[in-house]
Ligand SMILES: [Zn+2]
C-alpha cells in the first residue's frame with residue numbers, strides 16, 4: 690500500500706473544521722457536529738461503544754448541552770455507530786442511515802469478517818478484539834430519503850448526501866456545496882490504517898483509501914472515491930485521521946482516485962487470493 694503525501698499545513702483544528710463544523714476525536718475515530726443557521730445542529734456518527742459520555746461532555750461545552758436534531762450515520766461499523774442508540778435515547782432524536790446499512794443496524798446481519806492480510810500492519814493483531822456483532826439501534830432508525838444515490842435531509846439543510854458504497858454497502862458522505870466541505874466517513878482516510886492508534890499529534894497527514902481490513906468491495910470503493918474527487922472539495926473531514934483544508938486537497942484527492950488500485954487496494958485483493966476474507 691502507498692499513499693498521497695500532503696503537507697502538514699493543510700491540517701485544520703477539529704474545533705474549526707469549516708464554518709459551523711466541529712469535530713471530536715475519540716480514541717481512533719472522529720465524530721462531527723454540523724451547526725445550522727436556525728441554531729440547531731446535527732451529529733454525524735456516534736463513535737465506539739461506551740464512549741457516549743465523551744460525546745455528551747463535548748456537547749455540553751460545544752453546544753451548551755443542546756441535543757442535536759438527529760444523529761446521521763456514515764455507515765454502521767461499530768466505531769461509527771457504537772453509541773448511537775444510547776445517545777439517541779437520551780436526546781430523544783432519530784438515527785438516520787442509508788437503507789442498505791439497515792441489516793447491520795437492526796441486529797439482523799454482521800459485516801463480512803475483516804481481511805487480516807490487508808496491509809500487514811498492527812491491525813490484524815488487534816482485529817480479533819474488534820466487535821463485529823450487528824449493532825441494534827432499535828426503533829429510532831430512519832431511512833435517509835431520496836433516490837438512493839443523491840439525497841437530502843431536512844435536518845441537514847445545505848448539505849447533499851452522497852451514496853459512497855464500497856467500504857460498506859450503504860456508506861454515505863456529506864457535501865456542502867457553498868464552501869465545498871466534505872465529510873467522508875470511511876470512504877477514505879487521512880492517516881494510514883496502522884497509525885489509527887497513534888496519538889493524534891504524531892499522525893502525519895496522508896491520503897489513503899478506506900480502512901483496508903474492513904472494506905469488501907474495492908471496485909465500488911474506487912468509484913466512490915472518484916465521485917468524491919469529482920466534487921473538488923476544499924475541506925475534507927474523515928472518520929480516521931485529521932481534517933484537511935486548502936487548495937492542495939482537491940488535487941491530492943484526484944491523485945488518490947486516479948491511482949486508487951496501486952495506493953489503496955491491498956496486494957492480496959489485487960492478486961485475487963481466495964481466502965481474502967478468512968473466517969474467524
Ligand atoms: Zn468503517
Ligand SMILES: [Zn+2]
Nearest residue numbers: 766768875928
Ligand atoms: Zn471507521
